[in-house]
Amino acid sequence: MAKIKKGDTVEVITGEHKGVKGVVQRVDTKSERLVVAGANIVKKHQKPVQAGRGKTQAGIIEFEAPISASNVLLVCPKCNALTRVGFRIDADGHKTRVCKKCQSDIE
């Protein structure tokens, strides 16, 4: 079970984009990388593309590049603190994410 899910609010805790808060847009569980809105924006130069009669302008496109899941902490929706995610396992084996700061369940 992933600690960070799509839709979570996280804060970048290390690197160039330290302190940036954003909502997780995409999670790649295999590589443990995630895309956070507004964080790790990279610029890419776009070559002019021949499209029909017109020609699109060459320019710079910006997009959010994935960052390592280990570089972010969850912003707990209950206590608003930056926290690591723990797990609580019920008697029936059901795993629930919990905030390690306030011990609240996180959906």
Ligand SMILES: [Zn+2]
């Ligand atoms: Zn909490």
